[in-house]
């Protein structure tokens with residue numbers, strides 16, 4: 001990679017260059033499947049060697065027809081990237097460095113399960129050039145972690161973050177979850193207090209979603225578990241937003257909060273409709289309004305690459321109306337809709353009565369040409385987007 005690997009530079013800036021690519025690498029292994037998770041990952045690690053070799057082949061095959069593209073964000077996600085050995089990760093990063101041009105100060109994130117990190121692998125991540133870690137903490141209550149079938153406990157989570165600081169990481173995210181069944185607001189606040197006390201640069205706080213196909217989904221379907229009521233979830237969400245704001249974090253996306261200058265540049269590529277390439281089973285890519293995604297099966301992935309074929313499952317070309325709808329939806333999820341861009345790029349304006357109604361109900365304010373969601377507005381962000389897409393915009 002084009003950087004001093006032993007001295008990765010962190011630029012605490014939210015800028016991301018739309019003409020550079022983001023790279024996502026999906027590592028499809030987990031020690032144990034969490035019962036709420038619908039990401040593609042498997043517990044059987046017997047084909048790890050083949051996976052690493054195939055991933056390197058995928059990068060090379062893609063690059064044959066797209067040589068030397070410039071990359072400014074790298075995100076190793078999964079699954080559990082921290083389950084791979086430092087030498088396996090090194091092979092992957094070397095292949096990326098060989099086939100892509102990496103800017104001198106990329107944002108390079110590795111997702112870590114707090115139950116799988118130690119001083120050795122953390123310092124090897126620094127050596128590889130990683131400068132951002134994202135820890136799937138979810139809760140600091142051991143009974144919540146057991147309920148979620150996580151492999152770590154609260155002590156592991158705190159120790160992992162402290163070790164990461166010790167290893168020199170200056171850009172750390174922690175994921176937290178709220179709206180667990182029977183969870184109280186006091187517990188949500190306690191998790192936030194403990195999390196913020198660890199001084200992370202970024203917190204992602206997600207409501208637990210009951211995803212079809214998961215064991216959680218079948219437990220809820222059978223009536224064995226009651227998910228949080230919608231109004232409880234909304235009240236918890238408002239609590240999270242107010243707490244994070246009071247602690248000085250910028251609420252820059254529906255579930256994401258950053259210390260000033262520490263927004264996740266890689267995720268901003270997804271949310272701003274920029275270009276990114278995903279490698280690994282189930283990884284998604286987007287390039288100039290064309291989207292494609294890989295097969296969600298390790299065997300399918302290995303067999304296609306064994307035949308020197310890219311493991312793409314399907315693709316779609318976004319229609320102009322899809323591009324417009326995504327712009328509205330993704331802008332609002334970032335709390336702001338640029339009304340002048342809406343007119344200049346898509347030729348539509350919002351109905352005045354509709355905007356006045358939103359303001360009167362306390363869902364938004366208007367600053368210059370921008371509609372800005374309030375805390376209350378964020379709780380109904382998708383509904384507002386739906387209404388705009390449905391009836392409350394006019395062609396100009």
Ligand code: SF4
Pocket residue numbers: 029030031032033034037038039041078079080113136
């Ligand atoms: S560790 Fe993460 S990716 Fe793996 S099963 Fe749990 S939630 Fe899913």
